Amino acid sequence: MNTRDYNRARRLLIAGYAFIIFLASGCAQVRPYPNTLAKNLHVHTTTDSGSMFSSVHASVEVYEVDAACKTHYRGVVALDAPTVDIGLAPGRQSFLVFGFASSSWLGNSNGAISQATLLTPRSVDIYDIDVSYIDELYNVVIHETDRNGRKREIDTQRLSACQAKK
Amino acid sequence: MIPSYAIVIVLAAILLPGCAINHPQTAEEFRQAVPGAFSGKVETFETPRAVKDIAKTFQKKAPECLDIAIETTSQTTDSYSHYTTTYKPTVVVSASKVELHLQRHIDNVVNISQEPPGGYFLLVADAYTVDNKTTRVDLYRPALGFDVLVKAIKGWSTGDNLGCPDLTKI
Numbered sequence: 001m002n003t004r005d006y007n008r009a010r011r012l013l014i015a016g017y018a019f020i021i022f023l024a025s026g027c028a029q030v031r032p033y034p035n036t037l038a039k040n041l042h043v044h045t046t047t048d049s050g051s052m053f054s055s056v057h058a059s060v061e062v063y064e065v066d067a068a069c070k071t072h073y074r075g076v077v078a079l080d081a082p083t084v085d086i087g088l089a090p091g092r093q094s095f096l097v098f099g100f101a102s103s104s105w106l107g108n109s110n111g112a113i114s115q116a117t118l119l120t121p122r123s124v125d126i127y128d129i130d131v132s133y134i135d136e137l138y139n140v141v142i143h144e145t146d147r148n149g150r151k152r153e154i155d156t157q158r159l160s161a162c163q164a165k166k
Numbered sequence: 167m168i169p170s171y172a173i174v175i176v177l178a179a180i181l182l183p184g185c186a187i188n189h190p191q192t193a194e195e196f197r198q199a200v201p202g203a204f205s206g207k208v209e210t211f212e213t214p215r216a217v218k219d220i221a222k223t224f225q226k227k228a229p230e231c232l233d234i235a236i237e238t239t240s241q242t243t244d245s246y247s248h249y250t251t252t253y254k255p256t257v258v259v260s261a262s263k264v265e266l267h268l269q270r271h272i273d274n275v276v277n278i279s280q281e282p283p284g285g286y287f288l289l290v291a292d293a294y295t296v297d298n299k300t301t302r303v304d305l306y307r308p309a310l311g312f313d314v315l316v317k318a319i320k321g322w323s324t325g326d327n328l329g330c331p332d333l334t335k336i
Binding site: 136155 | 226230236314317318321327328329330331332333334335
């Protein structure tokens with residue numbers, strides 16, 4: 001194969017990859033969360049990548065959890081404002097995946113990390129969730145406020161903590 | 167003509183048995199090895215916090231933040247690599263001391279020494295009671311390249327910052 005053929009083959013290969021990525025992105029499971037229910041979650045977000053050459057974007061994926069503890073994707077909410085209000089079905093288990101996507105312009109590198117939790121909102125309670133990514137440290141802290149105004153911190157829970165109902 | 171990769175393989179076969187590397191197989195062996203290791207460092211600090219509170223923080227944050235697998239993909243015009251790094255934290259609590267061990271295993275890597283179950287030791291943090299309100303923390307840590315991990319464990323020890331380290335930055 002001469003240099004011209006090699007370059008042509010390489011261009012075709014790159015075009016092939018691009019086409020596959022294009023198709024895959026069309027099929028990918030990324031859709032906005034409808035967010036039509038009464039807003040019982042207030043997500044307060046702070047992000048700072050720590051460098052002017054990089055950025056970080058936070059989002060939360062919402063999954064419904066059925067009686068068998070299987071998750072069903074409901075959509076994603078971009079946490080692109082200091083406070084974003086979300087409505088989750090009260091009394092039903094949800095699985096929330098808080099994601100932090102970082103990208104650097106200098107090194108052309110990208111990274112994504114997440115912290116997830118099960119949450120079953122009680123019907124009259126309000127949930128304040130502090131989400132932060134500052135200087136490569138991230139955190140998700142959940143506070144529950146009951147009808148009497150009593151506030152308590154609740155721990156994040158893994159999906160494995162879900163107990164299937166018979 | 168002998169291909170260059172063949173020369174590398176032969177040289178490696180000759181040299182490696184002569185410089186066998188023994189990595190620590192336990193947290194105690196790791197503590198003993200770090201002070202004399204070029205890539206290791208021992209850092210000590212005190213914090214005005216009871217050891218039982220630090221134990222609670224380590225027990226909450228270690229599984230939440232460090233029991234994690236990171237997938238890395240690296241691609242250039244001429245190469246592609248994909249591997250998974252799995253971290254395994256262990257917290258050991260006694261009356262006057264709490265230990266946090268962190269091990270790391272990387273898939274698709276040829277190891278030149280025996281890897282302990284759970285992965286090579288990456289960091290050990292020992293927190294001891296000095297008095298009722300003061301705890302001394304000894305960090306047996308890598309000298310370079312793991313700043314965000316060290317920052318997180320210091321934050322958990324002092325209680326000043328309970329954030330998880332973004333291990334994709336390591």
